[in-house]
Each structure stands twice: as structure tokens, then as C-alpha cells.
Amino acid sequence: MNTAVTEKTNRAGFKLSDYQGLPSTLCKGCGHDNITRNIVQAYFELGIEPFNVVKTSGIGCSSKTPAYFVHRGYGMNSVHGRMPSVSVGAKLANHHLQVIGVSGDGDTASIGMGQFCHLIRRNVDMVYVVENNGVYGLTKGQFSATSERGAKSKVGEVNEFTDIDLCALTITLGGTFVARGFSNDAKQMGVLVKAAVAHRGTAMLDVVSPCVTFNNHEGSTKSIHYVMEHDIKLNELGFVAPWEQPAAEVKPGEAIEIPLPDGSHLIVRGVGNQHDPHDKFGALQLLEESRKKGEILTGLIYIAEKERDFNTALRVINPKTMAQMDEADCRPPKEAFDKYLNGFR
Amino acid sequence: MNPPDTLTAPQTTRPQTTIVNDLSIEAATVNGTGSQSANNILAKSFFRMGIPMSAKNLFPSNIQGLPTWFTIRVSKHGYTARKKELDWLIGMNPTTWEKDVAGLRPGAVVMWNSNELPDAPVKARGDLIAYPIPMADCLKSVAADAKLKKMLINMVYVGAVAHLLGMEEEVVLKAISDQFRNKQKAAEINVAAMRTGVDYAKASLPKADPYRVERMNANGNKILIEGNTISALGCLMGGATVMGWYPITPSSSLAEVLISLAKKHRVDAATGNIRFADVQCEDELASLGLVLGAGWAGARSMTTTAGPGISLMNEFVGLGYYAEIPAVIFDVQRVGPSTGLPTRTAQGDVTAAAFCSHGDTEHLVFHPCSPEECYEFARISFDYSERYQTPVFVLLDLDLGMNFWMCEPPQYTNEAFQRGKVMTPAKLDEIKAAGKKWGRYLDMDGDGIPWRTLPGNPHPDAAYFTRGSGHDEYARYSEDPDVFRRNLERLKKKIEGSRATLPQPILDAMPGAKVGILAYGSTNNAMREARDQLAAAGVKSDYLRIRATPLATDVLEKFFREHDRVYVVEQNRDGQMELMIRQVLRTPGAVDKIRPVRHFTGFPVDARTISDGVLAGEAKR
Numbered sequence: 001m002n003t004a005v006t007e008k009t010n011r012a013g014f015k016l017s018d019y020q021g022l023p024s025t026l027c028k029g030c031g032h033d034n035i036t037r038n039i040v041q042a043y044f045e046l047g048i049e050p051f052n053v054v055k056t057s058g059i060g061c062s063s064k065t066p067a068y069f070v071h072r073g074y075g076m077n078s079v080h081g082r083m084p085s086v087s088v089g090a091k092l093a094n095h096h097l098q099v100i101g102v103s104g105d106g107d108t109a110s111i112g113m114g115q116f117c118h119l120i121r122r123n124v125d126m127v128y129v130v131e132n133n134g135v136y137g138l139t140k141g142q143f144s145a146t147s148e149r150g151a152k153s154k155v156g157e158v159n160e161f162t163d164i165d166l167c168a169l170t171i172t173l174g175g176t177f178v179a180r181g182f183s184n185d186a187k188q189m190g191v192l193v194k195a196a197v198a199h200r201g202t203a204m205l206d207v208v209s210p211c212v213t214f215n216n217h218e219g220s221t222k223s224i225h226y227v228m229e230h231d232i233k234l235n236e237l238g239f240v241a242p243w244e245q246p247a248a249e250v251k252p253g254e255a256i257e258i259p260l261p262d263g264s265h266l267i268v269r270g271v272g273n274q275h276d277p278h279d280k281f282g283a284l285q286l287l288e289e290s291r292k293k294g295e296i297l298t299g300l301i302y303i304a305e306k307e308r309d310f311n312t313a314l315r316v317i318n319p320k321t322m323a324q325m326d327e328a329d330c331r332p333p334k335e336a337f338d339k340y341l342n343g344f345r
Numbered sequence: 346m347n348p349p350d351t352l353t354a355p356q357t358t359r360p361q362t363t364i365v366n367d368l369s370i371e372a373a374t375v376n377g378t379g380s381q382s383a384n385n386i387l388a389k390s391f392f393r394m395g396i397p398m399s400a401k402n403l404f405p406s407n408i409q410g411l412p413t414w415f416t417i418r419v420s421k422h423g424y425t426a427r428k429k430e431l432d433w434l435i436g437m438n439p440t441t442w443e444k445d446v447a448g449l450r451p452g453a454v455v456m457w458n459s460n461e462l463p464d465a466p467v468k469a470r471g472d473l474i475a476y477p478i479p480m481a482d483c484l485k486s487v488a489a490d491a492k493l494k495k496m497l498i499n500m501v502y503v504g505a506v507a508h509l510l511g512m513e514e515e516v517v518l519k520a521i522s523d524q525f526r527n528k529q530k531a532a533e534i535n536v537a538a539m540r541t542g543v544d545y546a547k548a549s550l551p552k553a554d555p556y557r558v559e560r561m562n563a564n565g566n567k568i569l570i571e572g573n574t575i576s577a578l579g580c581l582m583g584g585a586t587v588m589g590w591y592p593i594t595p596s597s598s599l600a601e602v603l604i605s606l607a608k609k610h611r612v613d614a615a616t617g618n619i620r621f622a623d624v625q626c627e628d629e630l631a632s633l634g635l636v637l638g639a640g641w642a643g644a645r646s647m648t649t650t651a652g653p654g655i656s657l658m659n660e661f662v663g664l665g666y667y668a669e670i671p672a673v674i675f676d677v678q679r680v681g682p683s684t685g686l687p688t689r690t691a692q693g694d695v696t697a698a699a700f701c702s703h704g705d706t707e708h709l710v711f712h713p714c715s716p717e718e719c720y721e722f723a724r725i726s727f728d729y730s731e732r733y734q735t736p737v738f739v740l741l742d743l744d745l746g747m748n749f750w751m752c753e754p755p756q757y758t759n760e761a762f763q764r765g766k767v768m769t770p771a772k773l774d775e776i777k778a779a780g781k782k783w784g785r786y787l788d789m790d791g792d793g794i795p796w797r798t799l800p801g802n803p804h805p806d807a808a809y810f811t812r813g814s815g816h817d818e819y820a821r822y823s824e825d826p827d828v829f830r831r832n833l834e835r836l837k838k839k840i841e842g843s844r845a846t847l848p849q850p851i852l853d854a855m856p857g858a859k860v861g862i863l864a865y866g867s868t869n870n871a872m873r874e875a876r877d878q879l880a881a882a883g884v885k886s887d888y889l890r891i892r893a894t895p896l897a898t899d900v901l902e903k904f905f906r907e908h909d910r911v912y913v914v915e916q917n918r919d920g921q922m923e924l925m926i927r928q929v930l931r932t933p934g935a936v937d938k939i940r941p942v943r944h945f946t947g948f949p950v951d952a953r954t955i956s957d958g959v960l961a962g963e964a965k966r
Contacts, residue, residue, distance in 0.1 A: 066810070321643075
């Protein structure tokens with residue numbers, strides 16, 4: 001009890017434990033649990049009111065994780081691959097909600113590919129995390145569509161088909177925030193999660209998250225060892241919250257400072273490159289080059305922070321939400337009602 | 346071309362009697378040639394003369410070029426169902442012409458565009474009353490341009506029919522000007538085209554048929570409207586704020602009318618912000634996913650679809666049922682299985698809706714029979730979905746949804762929305778103060794309906810995790826067999842409760858009837874006529890109309906007790922409602938009284954099919 005009293009609170013007056021969830025039931029060492037920890041920390045540090053957090057997911061190991069963070073938020077573990085539509089509905093009903101959807105590669109790149117694509121083209125304001133391990137865990141080790149051609153399964157089968165690069169796909173679909181992380185790189189992911197929350201639109205975070213049970217062997221292209229060996233950082237990232245001061249002044253040419261709609265800033269420093277994440281073609285080229293080299297490019301790959309989001313496009317931005325609309329908001333006056341019917345005489 | 350006078354002389358004995366306000370008239374045209382406006386004008390004119398009528402558009406799954414038939418039934422008796430036999434054909438389509446003529450009963454009237462359709466089929470019949478009109482020639486004085494002529498040609502038969510039936514000229518003129526509201530030039534030229542039809546009929550078509558229409562003033566305050574349109578108004582008044590939908594015949598117009606209503610009545614003038622979110626989704630799965638997401642977050646949300654969409658939505662409906670999320674699903678039924686006949690009508694989704702999803706479920710389903718009920722059920726379906734925290738279906742069919750029906754205009758309502766059991770922070774405090782604990786799926790009131798919180802509720806006890814997997818009273822994941830069984834039984838209890846609160850069946854009795862008839866939905870439109878036919882044949886009948894499922898078991902039991910035989914009339918092959926009736930009947934011998942009458946051609950059921958079915962059953966006993 002004493003610890004609760006002394007527990008630090010954030011700007012919104014909430015404790016770190018308010019952002020935690022149930023104990024994970026995933027395998028020990030699962031990359032997904034690292035992602036969960038990063039989400040907890042980022043949401044706590046950003047001071048997001050937990051009761052306004054909506055956590056959506058589909059079906060799969062990754063989709064279990066919303067139960068493991070922000071227990072004061074509202075979770076919706078829906079059906080396989082259909083988390084995007086549920087998220088869109090929630091956001092239309094109440095646009096004050098902070099939606100984070102957690103998906104897996106089976107969920108996103110196979111059964112839910114259609115919904116994923118349409119979510120991206122609508123640019124719904126939400127964080128979309130793909131916990132990408134290249135394998136179906138709950139059904140015990142089948143390849144997923146993000147598994148590279150030539151990758152070996154645990155039972156020695158070789159994948160004959162090309163993988164779907166979710167980052168490249170998202171860019172071509174008109175995505176406005178495309179990043180790739182690695183579950184074991186807490187520093188990079190911490191920034192990416194914060195930036196994803198601050199971004200207005202769909203922030204797609206493709207996080208390579210090794211499956212320690214079914215895809216962590218020799219010959220796997222998503223094992224911890226393989227990813228560590230092949231992880232190439234595109235950029236060093238810094239996140240400055242609206243109430244924070246940047247650690248050092250950003251000099252032009254050295255880094256790019258991207259102001260986000262909530263007043264925060266994202267600082268992007270290319271690692272051995274001058275890639276401006278606003279450069280769509282450049283981003284696609286980098287992805288293709290790294291793919292050819294067998295590298296896993298991580299960092300902020302593409303951003304278009306000024307694009308309008310879905311609610312704005314639809315004009316579903318009344319301070320009063322759809323969920324709060326009452327009779328007076330919904331019904332035309334009697335005269336208009338009668339006039340309309342009169343047109344059918 | 347034959348001179349018209351050789352054909353206008355009736356080739357049957359000229360009827361001595363005059364038939365007033367009782368005919369079925371059909372225009373056989375080509376899809377996409379602008380016949381719709383001409384037919385609307387004709388329909389509206391009958392309606393405005395106060396004669397009971399209905400109008401049906403029998404159209405193909407095609408944008409342009411395939412045949413389409415528009416049928417208007419005018420009936421002083423108020424019979425508005427499809428009439429089995431046609432009285433008056435207007436032939437405009439060369440591809441169906443021979444078949445159209447061949448299908449006519451002896452003595453029927455046939456009017457046609459003799460510039461384009463040959464006289465031969467009519468001559469060959471020799472038993473029809475013939476009105477050939479060289480329609481293109483008639484238009485020579487009105488329009489020179491071939492394209493314009495094509496658009497106007499249907500107006501020629503409007504004029505000829507109006508003249509021959511004795512329709513009121515002012516009424517027809519007003520219908521034209523209303524049809525071309527804000528397009529004065531178009532109205533003028535259409536009037537001119539219509540007049541060429543009148544003039545031609547006056548000069549060249551001596552009256553040879555027995556039909557006449559006369560002002561009746563029987564339509565009172567009624568409006569003429571499609572079920573989809575008035576359902577949309579019901580949704581607007583019922584407080585729908587989020588709609589996810591995917592275009593599919595015959596439901597699309599429901600969504601589209603609602604969108605247009607929202608653009609007019611839900612936009613904030615100052616900001617341009619809208620109080621209605623509509624999303625044309627990528628498929629029906631996404632439509633219902635969006636609707637459930639919105640319903641879960643507290644909005645009154647809905648989708649519109651048809652059978653194929655229902656098939657796709659199964660998984661999500663199960664989630665809605667099991668996770669207890671409000672949603673309203675409009676299914677404007679068309680003919681299945683599979684793609685079936687997309688532009689024809691059926692009552693084929695009765696069980697698909699009621700038991701949608703894998704696993705054990707049952708859903709609340711409304712079966713409106715008229716525009717009045719389309720409006721009312723659309724409006725209150727949102728109350729039911731929130732009250733029972735479950736997906737609710739409103740089942741129209743193509744006949745009801747896309748055809749024109751007369752109805753009493755709905756009354757404006759100030760009735761409050763019933764938002765169901767939603768836990769506010771204050772209510773959570775109360776519960777805590779009383780030493781109790783709220784659980785999302787806890788039956789606190791004994792009616793099986795739990796209390797829900799909405800995302801954004803800041804109370805420390807308010808948050809919960811929604812899942813389609815096994816869960817206990819406190820929304821915790823559970824695989825415990827007792828917990829699972831308990832939860833499923835509570836869900837059953839919850840839905841059972843709706844039997845008594847849903848719109849109850851309506852009985853229309855005849856003193857001394859031993860025969861009972863059960864029907865629902867658009868079949869109702871043929872029922873009065875069918876029962877009159879039966880009475881004329883000496884069979885008195887009581888009629889019980891089902892309006893919703895789960896069925897009102899007590900009412901049904903009583904009906905079966907009080908009748909020797911009960912004919913269940915349905916527009917499907919397998920007796921889907923009958924199946925559900927059999928499931929609930931407990932009185933010994935009751936199910937043995939069931940006699941099915943089933944119609945499944947894709948055409949709306951007509952009265953004769955029903956009365957013949959009942960008479961056949963009565964003859965057998």
C-alpha cells in the first residue's frame with residue numbers, strides 16, 4: 001500500500017500502474033511483451049487520460065496484448081483481421097477517444113488485409129501497431145504473409161513466397177505515418193510510440209517482434225538473433241512533448257524537426273543518410289534497397305503530418321460526440337418533418 | 346405500318362359494362378430509357394385522384410438495355426398487391442414484345458409504339474383490345490432531335506392512357522410539373538409530348554376498352570412512398586448517428602436517402618460539422634465492424650444490406666450478440682441463395698437473420714409490413730438494440746423497400762430515446778456506496794440485461810475489456826465451464842424477455858372462422874384481397890400477422906388453439922417462419938394444424954396464390 005502512496009504521477013495525475021494491465025499470458029520472452037512495456041511507458045509519460053484510451057485488436061497472440069496495458073482504458077478484442085473497422089466505428093462515435101489498435105502479421109497481412117488497406121487510405125486518427133513475427137503462434141507455427149521467401153519454419157519447411165512489406169504497402173496506400181521498430185529496441189520504440197500518438201492520422205508501427213516459441217530458430221528471418229544482426233537504423237529519433245524543451249537546438253542540415261499537431265516535436269537525425277521522412281519516393285527506395293540487401297530497416301520511414309484525418313474529412317468533429325447526441329440533435333423540427341412527407345403526396 | 350383503324354376495333358365482343366377504378370396497367374420498357382419519370386407521373390396521377398393504388402418497378406440487374414416493367418395497380422377496393430393477371434399492357438420494348446403480348450389474358454388491352462413494334466403478335470392473338478400508337482411520329486412536332494425524342498416517347502403513352510381512362514388533365518399536368526420541379530423547360534416539353542398522346546388517342550383511338558378511372562378521394566391524407574425511403578426517415582428520427590454500409594440492391598436507397606436527410610437536417614450551419622457519420626465501407630464485414638465499434642462506444646449505429654451481406658456479417662453478428670453490443674441491421678431481402686435474383690423479392694432471410702452467427706444465438710428481428718411500420722420499426726429498433734444491448738434486424742424486402750405504397754404519414758414524435766442500461770460515474774458511485782460491485786456482464790436486475798459503461802467514462806471502476814472469447818460476469822477472460830454456461834443462459838434469458846416487449850402480432854378476425862392464416866411482412870399487402878376471395882368461396886378466415894421474432898409464444902398458442910387449421914403464408918421455399926413457429930409451439934397437436942402456403946418466384950406474392958393455396962388445403966381435408 002505504501003508504494004501506491006509514493007508512486008509518481010504524470011501530468012494528468014495518473015500513476016504508471018494506471019497504464020499497466022493484466023499479467024501477460026504470452027510465452028516468456030515474447031517480443032510482444034516488450035512492445036506492451038513501451039506502450040505503457042509512453043502513454044504514462046505522455047499523460048494521456050487512461051479512461052479515454054480505446055484498445056482494439058483482432059485475433060492472435062498480438063491481439064491479446066491490449067489486456068496487458070492501460071487497464072483503465074476500454075478494450076475491444078474483436079474478430080480476426082477486423083480490428084480496423086471496429087476502431088473506425090469507435091472513433092466516429094466519440095472522436096475524443098485515443099484509439100490504439102494492436103494487430104499481428106496474420107491479422108493485418110492476411111485475413112485483415114482489406115480492412116487494413118482501407119484504414120490507411122482513410123487516415124483514421126489512431127495508432128496501429130503490427131506485432132510482426134512472421135508466424136502464426138496460436139495455431140502453432142504456420143508461415144504468415146510477412147515471412148520472407150526462403151525463411152525456414154521450425155519444422156524445416158521453406159517459405160516459397162515473397163513477403164508483404166507492410167511499410168512499403170502503407171506508403172503506397174497513402175499512409176501518413178510509417179515506421180518500423182524492433183521489439184528489443186526500447187529506446188527507438190519509445191519515441192516511435194509517442195510520435196505515433198501525437199500524429200493526427202493513422203500511425204502505422206510495424207514492429208518486428210520475434211516469436212520465441214515458433215520462429216526463433218536457425219533459418220528464421222525473424223529470430224531475435226537474425227533481427228539484431230540485420231537491424232539497420234535509418235534514423236535517430238527524439239521526441240519533445242509540448243511541455244518539454246529540446247535537449248539541444250536542432251541545427252539545419254544535421255536533423256529535421258517535425259512539428260506535430262498536438263504541439264510536440266519529432267526530431268529526426270539520419271544515420272549515415274540524409275533521408276527526409278517526407279520524401280515518399282526516397283522512403284520506398286530505401287525500403288526496396290534494404291530488402292534486397294536482406295536488411296531490416298528501422299526508424300521513421302515516412303511521415304505526412306499535415307494530411308487531414310478521417311473525422312476531419314467527414315466533419316465528424318462536433319465537441320459533442322455522436323454517442324452523446326440526443327433527440328434535439330437528431331430530429332429535425334416538426335415543420336421540416338411534415339414538409340418532407342408532404343413531398344410524397 | 347398498318348393503319349391504326351384496322352386494329353383499334355376490338356377483336357373480341359366489346360364489353361357492355363364499364364369497369365371503374367379497378368385495373369392493373371403495365372409498361373414494358375427498356376431499362377435506362379427514362380421511362381421511370383413517365384411511369385411515376387402516371388402513378389402519381391392515379392394516386393392524386395384519390396384512387397387506392399400501388400406501383401411496382403420490376404427491373405433487371407442491369408444499368409441499361411435490359412427489359413423492365415412498371416406495374417400500376419388501381420383498385421377501388423384498396424387491394425394493393427400484385428395482381429396476377431394484367432388488364433392493360435403498354436408495349437415499348439421490342440425484345441420482350443412477343444412474350445409480353447403472349448402473356449396477356451383474352452380481352453386485355455394492349456397499347457404499343459407501332460413505329461417500333463410490329464402489329465403481328467397482336468393480330469395473331471386476335472382476342473385483345475388493341476391501341477397502336479405511332480409514338481415517334483406523334484413527337485415530330487415536339488422534338489426533332491432523336492435523343493430527345495427517345496427521352497420523351499414514354500410521355501406519349503401517358504397522354505393516351507390518360508385520355509382513354511378519363512384521367513383528370515390538371516392532375517396529370519401537376520404531376521408532370523412536380524416531376525420536373527425546377528426544370529421548367531423539361532416540364533414544358535414533357536407536357537407537349539404528353540399532349541401528342543392525348544391528341545392521337547382523341548383522333549385515332551376510339552374507346553374500345555371497359556376501363557375508366559374516376560376521382561374517389563379515398564386516399565385522404567396518405568402519402569405514396571417506398572419502404573426504404575420512409576425507413577430512412579425512421580432512422581433519422583430514431584437517432585441513428587453512425588452508419589457503415591456497402592452498396593447492395595435492394596438496400597442502397599435506404600442508406601442514400603438517409604445520407605441526403607442527414608445532409609439537410611444534421612449539419613451545423615455555423616461550423617459545417619455533421620451530426621451523422623456515414624461510411625461507405627469496403628465490404629459488409631467492415632460495415633458491421635464499424636457499426637459495432639460505434640455501438641460499443643455509445644452511438645446509435647446501423648447498417649443497410651441484403652442477403653449476401655448478411656452472409657458476410659455472420660461472424661460480427663455473433664460478436665455483437667456475445668459481447669452485447671447494440672447495432673441495427675437493415676436487411677432488404679432479395680432472392681437467394683447466392684447472388685440469386687438481385688432485383689427480385691423474397692422473404693428468404695428470416696432464419697438467417699434470427700440465428701445469424703455460428704454458435705447459439707437468437708436475435709431480435711422486426712418484420713414491417715407497410716411503410717407505416719417501416720418508419721416505426723426503423724425508429725424504435727435503436728431503442729431495442731440499446732435496451733437489449735444486442736444486434737437488432739429490421740427485415741424489409743425488395744417489394745416493400747423499393748416499390749411505391751400508400752400510407753398514412755407518420756406522426757412527428759417527441760418520444761425520448763430509450764438508451765438502455767448505461768452506467769454513469771454517479772451510478773457507479775451509488776453501487777459502490779451500497780456495498781455492491783458492478784460487472785459488465787453481471788445480471789443485477791434479474792432480467793438478464795447487464796449494465797454497460799461507455800469508453801471515456803472516467804470512473805475508476807468503469808473500464809472493462811470486451812471480448813468475443815469466453816468471459817465472466819466481470820468481463821474477465823474465462824474458460825470455466827460453469828461460467829460459460831451461466832453466461833449463455835443469461836443471454837438466453839435476456840433475449841427471451843423480448844418476446845413480450847417486441848411488437849405483438851395483430852389479429853384480424855372474421856366471426857365464426859375456423860381457418861387461421863399466419864403471415865408477416867409484405868405478404869400482408871395481398872392478404873385482405875386473398876381473404877375476400879376466400880370469403881367469397883365460403884371460407885372465413887382469421888388472420889394473425891407476426892411483426893417480430895422471437896415470437897410472441899402465448900399469442901401463437903392461443904391462435905392455434907382457436908383454429909382447426911393454420912395456413913402459414915411465406916415468400917420462401919422452406920417455410921422459415923414456420924420453422925420458428927414449430928420451435929415454440931408446446932400445445933399438443935398444434936403443429937399438426939400447420940398448412941404451408943409458399944411462394945418463391947421472385948415476384949411479390951399475389952392474392953390469388955394465397956387464396957388458391959388455402960382453398961386447395963381446405964379441399965383436401
